[in-house]
Amino acid sequence: MTKPNVVVSDTKSGISMAITVAVRNSALFTTASQKPPAVPGTYITISKKKLLQNLEINTGAKINSWVDSMRASSPTHLKSTPPLSSDDQSSSTLHHPSALDMFEQITNASKGKQIVMFLDYDGTLSPIVEDPDRAFMSDAMRAAVRKLARYFPTAIVSGRCRDKVYSFVRLAELYYAGSHGMDIKGPSKGYKHKKGAQAVLFQPDAANEFLPMIDEVYEALLEKTKSTEGAKVENNKFCVSVHFRCVDEKKWVELAQQVKSVLKDYPKLRLTQGRKVLEIRPTIKWDKGKALEFLLESLGYANRKDVFPVYIGDDRTDEDAFKVLKERRQGFGILVSKTPKETSASYSLKEPSEVKDFLQRLVQWKRLCLGRQSRVRRQLEDINAISG
């Protein structure tokens, strides 16, 4: 598995770089033709083309591209996302059919393999609500996840701070990967699924170095954005989120400018986008896809063919995990979305209530399988007893 603190070239980096923060100290970034820094690398090298794009952002010329990107990832009405033609819709449904409709095919594909579940939190287990501090999951969803974890190793992978997401989910038997996987902790009580002997409590060394900077940027963003009504800044320990769920769309340019004015002083941080959130993260090669690989390794499934990971998420940042599954040709990704989107996921679910239905069906299916297996075992024992 790739170590977290390696220098990666632009061509090899699978990291999402929807927007990268301004480059002031260009020594930290090298063009593709330059050698990476001699010191242990924690930074992503970027191509000349990307460097120029970043410099354009730095000059302020491209502030509108930030806002366009905010609109694309956070549609508020039909005007923001032109409706797809019926041809596009049917093509998307064809390529990303409902995981509920395809349930039988999915479980057939997993036969003889260990299903491992990875679940995003916001927009997947809980609805997207105006106040991110109140993104609670329903009791029914919690019960579904609790039962799921009895039958399958289960991890929550979120952009939120690990403690925060745990305070929402409150299930000690799960794995939690917070801050986009930069902060991972295993179950706090005995866990039957764990095969490997590794203690799972992981934070990339490179990310730890960023903690004081993240705190500093959090304070600066808090101060800078306080004049924008509805903006909410959240310190997620290894990253900072600027939520704009409650910001009037007319104020998005203003908010983007405020964020940009803070980030221009922090070239070691990069900006990515999620659903109605701007996320500021260290420029280390670590994302939800890496977290998925790390957790599979921790569970003892690193090089095994008989593992079937299922990742369910609704966000751009979840695409890193969908891509990993596609590349590994193992398991599949399920995108939670009401509208067709370009994705590396194989299947789709419309909303958290459908996620709950899918999880419940998985549990029912597994119980049936286990019941059938134990009946067959008993019958064989009876036959052996008679013939013996």
Ligand SMILES: [Mg+2]
């Ligand atoms: Mg999400």
